[in-house]
Amino acid sequence: MIALAALTVVLVLAGCGLLYRAQELRSAPAAENRALTDSEATTRVADDIADDLARVFSYTPDGLDATERSARTVLTGRAARQYTQLLARIRADVAKQRVTLSTQAVRTGVIRLDGDDARLLVFLDQVSRRGKAAGTSAAAQLTVTAHRENGQWRIVDIISR
Template identity: 50%
Template sequence: MTTTPATANRALTDASDTTRVIGDVSNTLGKVFSYAAQDTSATEQAAKELLGGRAATQYAALFGELRQRAADQKLSLTTHVVRAGVTRLTHDRAELLVFLDQRAQRDKGAATTAAAQLSVTAQLDDGHWQITDIRAR
């Protein structure tokens, strides 16, 4: 049997693992990109536990700037994964395209919703898919 790039991509042949990586990545994105103005500590803790590699470094820099602004502006953010697809999957690495809806609200003002699109790389770590890279598209 000849192995081709398509057959080597488990995203095309392994529905169970594909579903699992989508679930892990979607849950992580919802946790690390959602916060309440009065308490960002849960979001920061989730990021420390669920992100690795370049994603952890990127997030720490971004959230360091955002933490004070969120408190000052009483800004809350809720992120929901609308759709995610695995474009490449090996036994321990996955690449995904993820579409998000983000709902932001300042104090008691009207909420605004925006869509976002991310390319995400995840690594299987101790039975859990950990996000290691995030790129806006």
């Protein structure tokens, strides 16, 4: 009889431990990261951010104002301030040296997707030309933080790696 009572207590404790562990697994950060579970939403944010980065980091001497207007629709917060500072530094050189920059996202990975917030790692290829000279290629790696407002992803922060 004592053995049966001891076995019952052990089984109840083991069951409680397993239930606790199962709850831990369900509430783990990885389980909450939709980038790992929602491929459609992950693809959508990756494509939108890749297109936005290509648009705001591509310009021509005569199209810099249009690029800046476009940037206002996709950048906000710290990213918008960073971009404004960047344009202030390069504006005169772009016009004087007739610099054209073409940017393309070659690989975009979503690190974390949680509701309306996303964090991405983006690899860019950029080609810079001065006048009619041959282009110079460069690669860039960015960590991007984005937030969805009214159904549109907006870039909140950009960190160059």
